[in-house]
Amino acid sequence: MELYMTILTLTVVLSTEAELLHEYFGIHGCSETDGEDMHGVDGEEMWHADFNQKRGVVTLPDFGDPIEFPKFYETSVIEMKGCKSDVAFLTNIFKSPPPEMDAPQTSIYSRDDVELGVQNALICHVTDFYPPSLSISWTKNNVNVTDGTSLSQYRLRGDGTFNVFSTFRFTPAERDIYSCTVNHIALQGQPQTKTWDVDVALPSVGPAVYCAVGLTLGLLGVAAGTFFLIKGNNCN
Numbered sequence: 001m002e003l004y005m006t007i008l009t010l011t012v013v014l015s016t017e018a019e020l021l022h023e024y025f026g027i028h029g030c031s032e033t034d035g036e037d038m039h040g041v042d043g044e045e046m047w048h049a050d051f052n053q054k055r056g057v058v059t060l061p062d063f064g065d066p067i068e069f070p071k072f073y074e075t076s077v078i079e080m081k082g083c084k085s086d087v088a089f090l091t092n093i094f095k096s097p098p099p100e101m102d103a104p105q106t107s108i109y110s111r112d113d114v115e116l117g118v119q120n121a122l123i124c125h126v127t128d129f130y131p132p133s134l135s136i137s138w139t140k141n142n143v144n145v146t147d148g149t150s151l152s153q154y155r156l157r158g159d160g161t162f163n164v165f166s167t168f169r170f171t172p173a174e175r176d177i178y179s180c181t182v183n184h185i186a187l188q189g190q191p192q193t194k195t196w197d198v199d200v201a202l203p204s205v206g207p208a209v210y211c212a213v214g215l216t217l218g219l220l221g222v223a224a225g226t227f228f229l230i231k232g233n234n235c236n
Contacts, residue, residue: 027156030083034133036154037076039069048153049076059153101186102161104129108180108194111167119171122196124180127163132156134184136166141177172198 027038038048045059047069056073060066104126111121124136132154138145148169154162166180179195 025156028079028083029132030080030087031131031133032084032087035076035080035083036132037079038153039072045153045155047072049073051077051080100130102128102130103186104134104182104184104192106180106182106192106194108178108196110196114172114198116172116174116198119169122168122170122178122180124166124168124182124194125163126166126182127157128159128161129163129184129186130161131185132162132164134164134182136164137181137183138166138168139179139181140170174198 022041023043024039024041025043026040027036029036035049035051038045040046046067047056047058049055049072050057054073056069056076058067058069105128107125109123109125111123114120122138124138126134126136136151138149145168150167152165152167154164156162168178168180170176170178175198177195177197179193181191181193183191
């Protein structure tokens with residue numbers, strides 16, 4: 001059983017120019033196989049370490065003032081080695097106690113209104129889970145797909161759980177069915193799957209039918225009234 005460690009550090013910084021309070025936070029954690037190192041301010045991520053690509057990733061918007069994070073990635077690598085060493089040490093001391101776990105809640109929805117043949121994106125939103133490690137897979141018409149998929153960084157919630165987004169770019173066609181499947185330790189080997197099918201609102205034929213029927217009945221009513229009016233005149 002893997003043992004996860006997550007440390008949240010909060011620091012209040014006072015700006016002497018505008019006298020504004022800002023809240024810095026950092027998330028540092030690891031398991032025997034995974035690691036997470038992220039820095040942010042006021043609830044927004046600024047930088048995280050990508051240990052797969054072996055580099056640091058600045059996540060500030062393009063229109064913001066550029067900020068450099070010198071030697072942050074190199075420091076993260078050193079911290080992860082120490083963290084994993086601590087995990088092994090603590091696991092041996094505490095004999096791998098059962099970790100605290102929260103099962104994820106999953107939803108799936110389209111980014112934009114659906115139009116056939118127009119590129120769109122499906123979003124698989126997974127929230128309220130702990131520890132912060134899971135996998136998300138996609139299918140189209142029961143066939144696994146990987147092209148066009150992406151996964152966001154884990155985001156810490158106020159209650160100590162996490163959420164994450166997986167996005168799948170697609171072009172909707174009639175009768176297509178998509179699904180995202182979530183695997184997490186708290187699900188105990190029973191993956192959580194949500195499905196989504198192409199549902200496009202087609203123009204309704206109801207108003208045209210009602211108008212045609214109403215017009216027909218109206219004409220029949222006029223014809224019947226004329227007939228009885230003529231018969232009445234003949235009787236006179």
